[in-house]
Amino acid sequence: MLELGFTKAERLLKGDKAGQRVKTRGWIYRTRHKGKMVFTVIRDSSGIIQATLFRGDMEDENEFEDAKKALVESSVEVEGILVKEPRAPGGYEIQVRRFRIVNFADVFPITKDQSEEFLRDNRHLWLRSRRMTAIMKIRSTVTGAIHEFFRNRGYYEFTPPILQPTQCEGGATLFEVKYFDMKTYLSQTWQLYAEAAIFSLEKIYDVAPTFRAEKSRTPRHLCEFWMAEMEAAWMELEECTEVAKEEVGFIIKKVLEKNRKELELLGRDTKVLEEMIKKDFPTITYTEALKILKERSGMEVEWGKDLRTIEESELMKHFDTPVVVTHYPKEVMAFYKPIDKEADAPGPVAKCFDMLAPEGYGEIIGGSERDTSIEEMKKYLEKDGEDPKNYEFYFDTRRYGSVPHSGYGLGVERVVAWISGIDNVKDAIPFPRTPSRIRP
RNA sequence: GCCGCCGUAGCUCAGUGGCUGGAGCGGCCGGCUGUUAACCGGCAGGUCACAGGUUCGAAUCCUGUCGGCGGCGCCA
Secondary structure (H helix, E strand, C coil), rough: CCCCCCCHHHHHHHCCCCCCCCEEEEEEEEEEEEEEEEEEEEEECCEEEEEEEEHHCCCCCHHHHHHHHHHCEEEEEEEEEEECCCCCCCEEEEEEEEEEEEECCCCCCCCCCCCHHHHHHHHHHHHHHHHHHHHHHHHHHHEEEEEEEEEEEHEEEECCEEEECCCCCCCCCEEEECCCCCCEEECCCCCCHHHHHHHCCCEEEEEEEEECCCCCCCCCCCEEEEEEEEEEEEECCCHHHHHHHHHHHHHHHHHHCCHHHHHHCCCHHHHHHHHHHCCCCCCHHHHHHHEEEEHHCCCCCCCCCCCCCHHHHHHHCCCCCEEEEECCCCHCCCCCCCCCECCCCCCEECCCEEEEEECCCEEEEEECCCCCCCHHHHHHHHHHHCCCCHHHHHHHHHCCCCCCCCEEEEEEHHHHHHHHHHCCCCHHHCCCCCCECCCC
């Protein structure tokens, strides 16, 4: 009754209302007419159901004429008898008595033939597609699961500023924003602020927009994306990687629970995901990763070089679950990632990690323990050409009761794309922003 | 930052120096009582991205501009 007697398509397809007079409303997804009949398929947020009109069965013949001329995406309220009908998609259809047009749609520009460019130009309309609807539902589950995961473990949601005066990631490009007569930048991580907050809340997380002005033209990059980060006091590298594994496992479990229908619509093999979460996700070191590349792929990587996309994807051919890779060479890591003096490696390595997704999806998480030595951090900032003076407030977090702490960031769109089995993160966000696109 | 590709009807494309630039889909008109992004008949629809150049002649060749896409690097 909350829906004023309207029943969603998904509910109607369950069939228990068969034989009853029902009402539903939505948008015309498909329509074709054949003499004194009109076949329409009505779409709502839950799914689609066929509504069939016979001229002679209509309580108002004008509505039959309206139905005949109504174009795709016209909004309608439909009333009729729900019947079992094997010829209808979904097995049930409404045999229509009343067909009220709420709004006659103009010619909908998106038809059978679609190019990626056209669909991106018309993303505001393409959002109505079953594909985008399915992905957006999965995205909603993913972000919901992240909140649930951390709150269940005693983490507080903490909201960082989006306008930030300094950079953090050592070289990553920032979007500059005019701020009255000053300059500021859009956030590329909450990290510096999160590290201030753990001294009160201890365990915190967020799901927030992140901006990177990198001209990266790949299926894995966006200039505006959502990052789910966590930061925890008293936590060292190993525990941090375990939290990351549990989080990813939890997200997959939730999507399997809530979005089986959407995964199937997208052609995602759910068995792969089901099997994956039964297994432990392995942790290896960077040095071990090089060994695997050499011995099992015949790929020689010089120790000290960062793993590139090609090496990561070759490495992941040997795994069918996400893998945590720790202890990358300090030289290629950001200033705040501390050297692990006890590590067994050919050179200085950092207490840091990435999580790589299987099936060619690559890096989904990056994180580390945080350096507690102001002197060390200053040394590496200067090496990167940064002025340590800009980081005084950050160094303050090390001056008053500093403790070991760790954190990481998870790329929401990358996780959504991977779990959904789609080939581009640009479809994992409603309105993607790339180096060459800020519309619509 | 580096390398490559594309731009022709609302959409997807064909046309690569020579007659008035084509098809399918979509739209409009008509037909059809079981359609499955139906079928049959008819109609409308073009700044060949833009600017300049070469040529008797340019959608087609050249130069530039604009817009978009892909790969690498970098990252989540």
